[in-house]
Each structure stands twice: as structure tokens, then as C-alpha cells.
Amino acid sequence: PDNCRTEDLLPRWRTKSVARTIEEMRLLYQRYGKRCLVFVDPSFNVSPAWTDAFAEALLAEKWDLNWFCFARADHLLRDERLGILEKLVRSGLRHMCIGVERADSIQLKRWNKRGTGGSVYRELFDLLKRRYPEVFLQATFIVGVRDETPATIEAQVRFAEELGVDHPAFHPVTPFPGTDLFDEARENGWLELTDFDRYDLMTAIMPSETMSRQEIDRALYEVNRRLIGPRWLLKGLLSRHKYRRDMYRWFLMVSAQLFTSAVHERLNPFSKAPYTSPFAPPWYED
Numbered sequence: 001p002d003n004c005r006t007e008d009l010l011p012r013w014r015t016k017s018v019a020r021t022i023e024e025m026r027l028l029y030q031r032y033g034k035r036c037l038v039f040v041d042p043s044f045n046v047s048p049a050w051t052d053a054f055a056e057a058l059l060a061e062k063w064d065l066n067w068f069c070f071a072r073a074d075h076l077l078r079d080e081r082l083g084i085l086e087k088l089v090r091s092g093l094r095h096m097c098i099g100v101e102r103a104d105s106i107q108l109k110r111w112n113k114r115g116t117g118g119s120v121y122r123e124l125f126d127l128l129k130r131r132y133p134e135v136f137l138q139a140t141f142i143v144g145v146r147d148e149t150p151a152t153i154e155a156q157v158r159f160a161e162e163l164g165v166d167h168p169a170f171h172p173v174t175p176f177p178g179t180d181l182f183d184e185a186r187e188n189g190w191l192e193l194t195d196f197d198r199y200d201l202m203t204a205i206m207p208s209e210t211m212s213r214q215e216i217d218r219a220l221y222e223v224n225r226r227l228i229g230p231r232w233l234l235k236g237l238l239s240r241h242k243y244r245r246d247m248y249r250w251f252l253m254v255s256a257q258l259f260t261s262a263v264h265e266r267l268n269p270f271s272k273a274p275y276t277s278p279f280a281p282p283w284y285e286d
Contacts, residue, residue, distance in 0.1 A: 044069035068095035103159035
């Protein structure tokens with residue numbers, strides 16, 4: 001509309017109150033017996049004031065609870081300086097997923113990821129492993145960007161090994177509909193897959209300038225085989241922290257299920273049931 005201001009179109013952070021959040025958690029904890037909760041907000045720790053109040057409220061409940069969140073690296077360093085991170089861990093924070101995405105800061109700037117980069121991630125993961133060894137550390141990495149080469153993928157792998165996270169998750173860049181990347185990819189003819197069942201964050205959707213989509217898929221397979229192996233599993237299963245041991249057992253179980261599903265799909269391709277993927281609503285093509 002004509003009276004819409006530019007600032008009204010900018011992304012906004014919004015949340016429930018701490019009291020409402022604790023109320024919902026209490027329902028899950030007391031009525032349904034849940035002892036592990038996952039916050040799926042893209043970035044849990046945006047506001048230090050809210051996060052600090054949440055930690056205090058959760059500590060006051062004295063629950064036997066583990067919880068998991070997705071968090072920003074630079075904000076975690078801020079929360080550590082403010083004394084908030086220590087309280088979050090005491091309240092039951094046992095699992096964090098942090099979007100590292102790329103080893104090179106240039107690509108992060110293209111994606112408008114301010115406040116991040118190699119030095120930030122090195123400082124953060126060193127801190128977390130040293131001060132909070134009971135927390136399971138998961139990090140995501142993206143491959144298959146336009147200027148991807150075997151050398152840049154190798155740099156990603158070396159960076160993941162240097163950080164020493166519990167679960168380095170590598171995903172192909174996926175241009176979801178509605179994003180600038182999707183529009184750019186469609187305009188330039190980069191999209192080689194248009195079936196949304198394949199937009200599962202595990203299948204390469206488009207090639208890079210020097211690698212085919214099949215080569216990116218193969219590289220992802222080799223990366224996972226290199227990073228997630230018997231030595232990785234044994235280290236986790238021998239951890240002195242129960243939650244970390246449980247997570248390694250869970251990843252072992254899920255990996256076995258995915259392997260079985262892949263074999264079954266190859267034997268019977270008509271039985272395909274995608275693990276996770278978006279779908280096109282009826283109005284999408286209108």
C-alpha cells in the first residue's frame with residue numbers, strides 16, 4: 001500500500017513471553033512426561049534480556065530436563081561474557097546447532113551473515129568444548145555454491161575437523177521457492193531438479209560453475225564417509241556425559257535406518273518416501 005513505510009517491511013524478531021514459554025514447557029513436562037525439548041527457532045538467542053530471564057525462570061523450576069536449540073555464534077560469545085550461557089547450561093541446555101555454513105568469510109558476507117567468520121567460530125567452539133563439555137555440538141556446513149570446487153569443499157572439511165564439533169552436518173545449497181536464490185537460479189537456468197520431493201537438504205539441486213550436480217552429490221557422500229565413521233562413533237559412545245552418549249547412539253540408529261531405506265528404495269523405487277521435503281500447494285502455479 002501507498003502508506004507502507006520501508007521499515008515496516010524489514011524482518012522483525014518476535015517471541016512469546018518467558019512466562020508463556022515456561023507455561024507451555026510445564027505442560028509438556030508434567031502432563032506428557034517430556035524430558036527433552038527442542039526449540040526450533042532459527043536463532044534462539046537473539047535477545048540477551050529474554051534469554052537471561054528464561055534461564056532464571058527455568059532454573060527456578062528445578063526440572064530434570066534436557067533441551068536443544070539453534071543459536072548464533074556471535075550471540076553465544078556475547079551471552080558467555082554476560083554470564084547467561086553458564087545459566088542456560090545449568091538449566092539443561094545440552095545440545096546446540098550452530099550454522100557455520102562456510103569456511104570463507106566472503107560467501108558469508110554475500111549471504112548477509114554479519115558478525116560471523118572463521119575467528120568467531122574458532123573462539124566459540126574452543127570455549128564450548130573447554131567450559132561446557134556436557135553440551136553436544138552440532139554445526140551445519142553448506143556446499144555446492146556457484147564457485148564451489150573440490151578444493152573449496154576440502155577447505156570446508158578441514159575447517160570442520162579443526163572445529164572438532166560432535167556432528168558436522170554437510171548440506172547442498174538448496175534454493176527454496178520464495179528466496180532470492182531460487183529466483184536467481186531459475187532466471188539463470190541453474191535448476192536441474194524441480195521435484196520438491198528432492199529438496200530435502202541432502203540432494204544437490206543445481207551444479208556449480210565447475211562441478212556437476214552429480215559430482216557435488218558424490219563429494220557430499222565422501223565428506224560424510226570421512227567425517228562420520230567408526231572413530232567418530234567410538235569417541236562419542238565413550239563420552240562421560242550421558243546426553244552426548246545418547247546422541248551418538250541416536251545418530252547411529254538414524255544412520256542405520258537411512259541406509260536400510262536407501263537400499264529398499266534402490267530395490268523398489270516406487271516405494272520412495274522422502275525423509276523431509278517441501279511441497280507445492282495447489283495455488284503455487286496460479
